[in-house]
Amino acid sequence: xxxxxxxxxxxxxxxxxxxxxxxxxxxxxxxxxxxxxxxxxxxxxxxxxxxxxxxxxxxxxxxxxxxxxxxxxxxxxxxxxxxxxxxxxxxxxxxxxxxxxxxxxxxxxxxxxxxxxxxxxxxxxxxxxxxxxxxxxxxxxxxxxxxxxxxxxxxxxxxxxxxxxxxxxxxxxxxxxxxxxxxxxxxxxxxxxxxxxxxxxxxxxxxxxxxxxxxxxxxxxxxxxxxxxxxxxxxxxxxxxxxxxxxxxxxxxxxxxxxxxxxxxxxxxxxxxxxxxxxxxxxxxxxxxxxxxxxxxxxxxxxxxxxxxxxxxxxxxxxxxxxxxxxxxx
Numbered sequence: 001x002x003x004x005x006x007x008x009x010x011x012x013x014x015x016x017x018x019x020x021x022x023x024x025x026x027x028x029x030x031x032x033x034x035x036x037x038x039x040x041x042x043x044x045x046x047x048x049x050x051x052x053x054x055x056x057x058x059x060x061x062x063x064x065x066x067x068x069x070x071x072x073x074x075x076x077x078x079x080x081x082x083x084x085x086x087x088x089x090x091x092x093x094x095x096x097x098x099x100x101x102x103x104x105x106x107x108x109x110x111x112x113x114x115x116x117x118x119x120x121x122x123x124x125x126x127x128x129x130x131x132x133x134x135x136x137x138x139x140x141x142x143x144x145x146x147x148x149x150x151x152x153x154x155x156x157x158x159x160x161x162x163x164x165x166x167x168x169x170x171x172x173x174x175x176x177x178x179x180x181x182x183x184x185x186x187x188x189x190x191x192x193x194x195x196x197x198x199x200x201x202x203x204x205x206x207x208x209x210x211x212x213x214x215x216x217x218x219x220x221x222x223x224x225x226x227x228x229x230x231x232x233x234x235x236x237x238x239x240x241x242x243x244x245x246x247x248x249x250x251x252x253x254x255x256x257x258x259x260x261x262x263x264x265x266x267x268x269x270x271x272x273x274x275x276x277x278x279x280x281x282x283x284x285x286x287x288x289x290x291x292x293x294x295x296x297x298x299x300x301x302x303x304x305x306x307x308x309x310x311x312x313x314x315x316x317x318x319x320x321x322x323x324x325x326x327x328x329x330x
Contacts, residue, residue: 134159
């Protein structure tokens, strides 16, 4: 297919004109209300149904374009596209941070003419947006505890506004009990000081443990409906998304054993470490000392007693097992 700037621009203008015409058509028929309130076979019912189809198509088209634009943000060098996608993704913390870093790498650190950081930069906007959301969350939790409980049970902490003049300990404990905070979280959510100081390895392991916990749960729940599908296909989007590189055959082979694992607890930590967690780490993040970029894993590689991959694997297995047993559920 031949492409040029003129051809591409004209095609998008044609799509824009169609969308605007469809929008005007649907808007002109809003007075018809619900299609089902008109008699079968009537012109009003048919027009209302066409209007609803237009809305469906407009929504579907916008959804697909949003996905395409998000993917383009990974490699685009066009300022406006990347800027708009960063704003759209403010509600997804990790994704927003990733895009902010790319924006700053391409276009600078959002400073004014004198080099000073100006207000309403992306990090500043993200902080303010978070503040407003968390401020409203307290009222939401009071009004809709049954709704929010589904999410709260999977969390190991609860977002709250912390201030110098207000002690939120009592309120946190009350909400934690009301919402059953952390009831479905794979690690223990009680006070961790009793189990020792939190370590860099725990901070690294926690997101991985959560991903594996969710993967196990979804694969077990969907075994009857999707068990016949190719396993790699079943992993999408549980383990990898449209922007990620598909898992390698080695990773797929490791993940196939996840559904057969028992729930993660202190007494099953050894099995989880040996069968899944350590193999995944060795495959994705710590295959060699030269390629390992995770500080907590690199420290194990650099220990003077670690002379080979086999020794590293053994030390890693011991460290992971110890961490899961200390911070896991009893």
